[in-house]
Each structure stands twice: as structure tokens, then as C-alpha cells.
Amino acid sequence: MPKVLSAAGVESAKRNGYAYPVPVVAPEKACHYLEQYEEFERNHSHDRPRKLMVKAHILFPWMIELGTTPALLDAIEDLIGPDIMLTISAVWVKDGNDPSFTTWHQDSAYFGFEPLDVWGAWVGLTDSLIEHGCLRYKPGSHLRDELDHVETWAEDNLLARGQLIPEFDETGAVDAEVRAGEATLHHFRTAHSSKPNTTDQRRIGILFVYCPPHVRPTLGRFPAKCVRGTDSHGHYDPDPVPKRVMDPDTLGFLNRLVDGYFDPNVRSESERNAAASAPSHPISG
Numbered sequence: 001m002p003k004v005l006s007a008a009g010v011e012s013a014k015r016n017g018y019a020y021p022v023p024v025v026a027p028e029k030a031c032h033y034l035e036q037y038e039e040f041e042r043n044h045s046h047d048r049p050r051k052l053m054v055k056a057h058i059l060f061p062w063m064i065e066l067g068t069t070p071a072l073l074d075a076i077e078d079l080i081g082p083d084i085m086l087t088i089s090a091v092w093v094k095d096g097n098d099p100s101f102t103t104w105h106q107d108s109a110y111f112g113f114e115p116l117d118v119w120g121a122w123v124g125l126t127d128s129l130i131e132h133g134c135l136r137y138k139p140g141s142h143l144r145d146e147l148d149h150v151e152t153w154a155e156d157n158l159l160a161r162g163q164l165i166p167e168f169d170e171t172g173a174v175d176a177e178v179r180a181g182e183a184t185l186h187h188f189r190t191a192h193s194s195k196p197n198t199t200d201q202r203r204i205g206i207l208f209v210y211c212p213p214h215v216r217p218t219l220g221r222f223p224a225k226c227v228r229g230t231d232s233h234g235h236y237d238p239d240p241v242p243k244r245v246m247d248p249d250t251l252g253f254l255n256r257l258v259d260g261y262f263d264p265n266v267r268s269e270s271e272r273n274a275a276a277s278a279p280s281h282p283i284s285g
Contacts, residue, residue: 003074010078013185017142018192019079020176020184024072024123030181034125034204036062037091040245052091053160054257055223056206058250061242063089067208068227072121072183076210079119079185083229085236087111087222088209092122092158094133094197099156101133101196103164106141107209108189109149110163112218118188118211124178125204132203133195135176135184138168141191158194165191223253 002010005019013019025033040060057063066072067086076084088111094100108116128134152162168191176184186192188209197203213226216235224236240250 002078004071005075005078013079014187016137016139016174017190018137018139018174018176018184018186019075021178021182022072022075022121022185023181024069024075024121024183025066025181027179027181030123030125033062033066033206034180036060036245037125037204044246055089055239055254056091057086057089057208057225058239058242058254059246061244063206064225064241066123066206072123072208073228075183075185076119076121077228080117080210080212081229083213083231084210084227085213085215085224085231086208086210086227086239087113087118087217087224087236088120088207090207092205092207094158094194094203096197096200096202098133098197098203100158101156102158102192102194103152103154103162104138104168104170104191104193105149105159105163105165106147106189106191109146110161111188111209113188113211113215114218115215116187116189117215118209119185120188120207120209121183121185122176122178122205122207123183124180125206126202127179128203128205129177130175131197131199132201133197134178134203135186136170136173136193136195137176137186138170138173138191142187142189144189146189147191156196 004022005013009019057067067089073084107120122135147165149163150166152164154162178184213231213233221237223239225239240253242250
């Protein structure tokens with residue numbers, strides 16, 4: 001029996017590639033986490049957002065607490081089973097009246113996992129409604145092959161490389177509105193985007209990415225944290241655990257990961273897949 005999602009909800013999530021809203025913490029608790037994050041901003045404004053796009057949780061004990069909240073893990077368990085690895089986390093911020101946006105993309109294009117039994121949970125520290133620029137999903141897009149992405153490096157695109165799926169048909173897109181303390185879940189290959197925030201309020205959420213331990217990273221050894229059940233496969237090195245906010249040991253570890261993610265010479269997963277499937281010799285006409 002599912003723990004959070006109904007049986008119909010699980011079926012819908014796997015068919016459409018998303019599920020929302022999922023209650024995670026009370027609004028008051030979400031406000032507490034928001035205060036923790038905004039204190040970090042005041043003290044380390046130069047570290048936003050670069051250090052917060054790959055493994056933000058290894059900098060913040062409170063973020064590990066949020067990412068291991070029982071209600072959240074129960075919902076993830078409904079989708080991937082009782083053994084759960086936390087692999088990636090990122091903080092997504094849109095200030096009030098912020099022109100920033102995210103173009104249509106698939107998270108799977110930039111992190112390699114096999115098989116792709118991987119789900120993300122975007123947890124709102126604030127409300128994320130249409131006017132705030134909430135996440136938008138294309139139903140069923142996770143059932144297709146990996147789509148090609150183009151890197152634009154556009155200034156107002158929140159994505160690290162400004163990546164987008166060219167000429168994407170967004171007909172039928174769904175706006176995943178959530179309140180503070182709620183999550184929207186999506187499969188790692190579900191195409192999604194978001195529009196600018198047209199309100200005076202900030203829109204802040206944290207993305208956590210989970211998979212069962214049989215899923216292996218395809219780009220070499222990668223660190224992760226077993227947050228429920230057991231890891232009987234050994235595909236991941238253990239995440240370092242922060243003793244305090246911006247722990248120097250975990251910060252140095254994270255800097256090395258982030259440098260690779262932002263390196264324009266590092267190819268995306270879709271580019272690597274295309275290269276692997278290309279013929280070894282040019283085809284003459």
C-alpha cells in the first residue's frame with residue numbers, strides 16, 4: 001500500500017511524470033527553513049547561486065533535515081521503493097518581479113543515471129503559484145527518448161548553461177502550483193520549465209533528487225547519501241556530512257563538483273548519448 005500517494009496517484013505520477021501537491025512540512029516549518037536560507041544569503045551573498053546547484057545539502061544541516069523529512073521520503077518511497085539514495089540538491093530562487101526563467105529542459109540531460117528510475121522533489125519554502133513562476137510540466141514527456149538540448153548561456157535563464165529543448169511543443173503543459181511546505185514531484189526525464197515571477201514576493205524552493213541504490217551513475221563514481229533503507233549495491237561514495245553551515249570540509253568537496261558542472265567543455269548527457277550512437281565513420285551521400 002502506498003504511504004502518501006494513493007494507488008491511483010502513483011499510477012498517475014508514473015503515467016504523467018509528475019505529482020503535486022504533496023504535503024511535506026507545515027507552513028511554519030517551511031518559514032523556519034526559509035529563515036535559515038536567507039540568513040545564509042545575508043552572510044554569503046557571493047556564493048549564490050553557483051554553489052547551490054549540485055549538492056546544496058552538504059553545506060546545510062537543516063537542508064539534510066528537510067530532505068529526509070519522513071513525509072517526503074514516504075512519497076518518494078511510493079514511487080521508487082523503500083531503499084532511497086539522495087543524490088543531488090539545488091536551491092532555486094526568484095526574487096520579486098524577477099525576469100529570471102527556466103527554459104524547457106530535462107534534468108536527465110545533464111546528470112547520467114542508469115536505469116533512469118530517478119525522481120526529483122521540488123519543496124517550496126514559499127508559495128509557488130502561477131504568478132510566482134511555478135514549475136510547468138509536459139505530461140508524458142518522460143516516456144520519450146532523451147531530447148536534444150542547446151546551451152544558450154542566457155543571462156536570465158536560471159539553468160547553469162541556459163540549456164533548452166529547441167522548438168519544444170508546450171501544448172497541454174500543466175502549472176504545478178504548491179504552497180509553502182508542499183512539494184511537487186517529477187521524473188528526472190519529465191520536460192519542465194518556469195516563467196518569471198511577476199509578484200513582489202520571492203519564490204524559493206529546494207530540489208532534492210532521489211533514486212534507489214540499484215541505479216548507477218554513468219559518469220563515474222558520484223557521492224550520495226542513503227536516506228532510507230539500505231544501499232546493497234555500492235554504486236556511490238558517501239556524501240560528506242556538514243558539521244555546520246558552510247563547513248570548510250564539505251565546501252571544498254562541493255567546489256570540485258561545481259567546477260565540473262559549470263565547465264563548458266564538459267558535454268551534456270544528451271551530447272554523450274548522441275556521440276555514442278553516431279557511426280564511427282562519416283556516411284557519404
